[in-house]
Amino acid sequence: MTTHQITLGAINLEAQDPSMLAGFWADITGAMPSPGGNSVYLPPVGPGGFAMFFHPVTAPRPEHQASHLDLTVPWGSRQVEVERLIGLGAVYRWDVLDEYPHVQWTTLADPEGNLFCIAEHPPVDQQGA
Structure with missing residues (x-):
């Protein structure tokens, strides 16, 4: 039997200003931007990290x-992390706190309007409580 091992290489985002948007995400992830031409690469930070690649917009953004992205933080730290990211330039969009017993999240937008969520999962013994 063949086993497949697929991992995430990088998340690619088109941007009006790749350097600015890469700087915003570098502040979030702690990565060091690596510009090349008119694009910017952010390497993964740590073994559980993810890479990001920002390049210029090639067509109008869809409606x-x-x-x-769904980014996960430890239980009890979502609100502090959301406040930190808003301080870095993210825009608050909405919360989903009571709909599901296994997750709570806040949806934010980066400076160019790309949505992303900050989620936290309660310990199993607190789910549905």
Whole structure:
């Protein structure tokens, strides 16, 4: 039997200003931006990290964002992290706190309007309590 091991190489985002947007995400992740031409690469930070690649917009942005990042933080730290990210330039969009017993999240937008969520999962013994 063949085993497949697929890992995330990088998240690619088009940006009006790749350097600015990479700087915003570098502040969030702690990565050191690596510019090349008119694009910027952010390497993963640590073994559980993820890479990001920012390049110039090549077409108009669609009306509906079909995908977004879900970033997870330890239980009890979501609100502090959301406040930190808003301080870095993220824009608050909405909270989902009571709909699901296994997760709470806040949806934010980066400086160019790309949505992303900060989620926290309660310990199993607190789910549904």
